[in-house]
Amino acid sequence: MYGGGDKREKCKFILSVLEDSFGHKEKVDLTKATIEHIMPQTLTECWKQELGSDFEDAHAKYIHIIGNLTLSGYNSELSNEPF
Numbered sequence: 018m019y020g021g022g023d024k025r026e027k028c029k030f031i032l033s034v035l036e037d038s039f040g041h042k043e044k045v046d047l048t049k050a051t052i053e054h055i056m057p058q059t060l061t062e063c064w065k066q067e068l069g070s071d072f073e074d075a076h077a078k079y080i081h082i083i084g085n086l087t088l089s090g091y092n093s094e095l096s097n098e099p100f
Contacts (some may be wrong), residue, residue, distance in 0.1 A: 018086060019086055028083070032052065049090055050088035051088070051089065052087075054081075054085055056080060057096070060076055061099070064099060067099065
């Protein structure tokens, strides 16, 4: 789902539609949100421990799937924080 240029825009569109589908009473300005990886693109030691001995395979398999992506206005603050 996540990649350069057109793929990233499609991903943001899908995540925006999912967010809008919840019907929140207060709408969020999704134009200011960016795509954030929940499991970060660069693993810390904490993340490696959480993922287990096959952390490299798990990371490669799940890093760019829709279930690992979210929209956030706090991308830089979230960084590579653990769960």
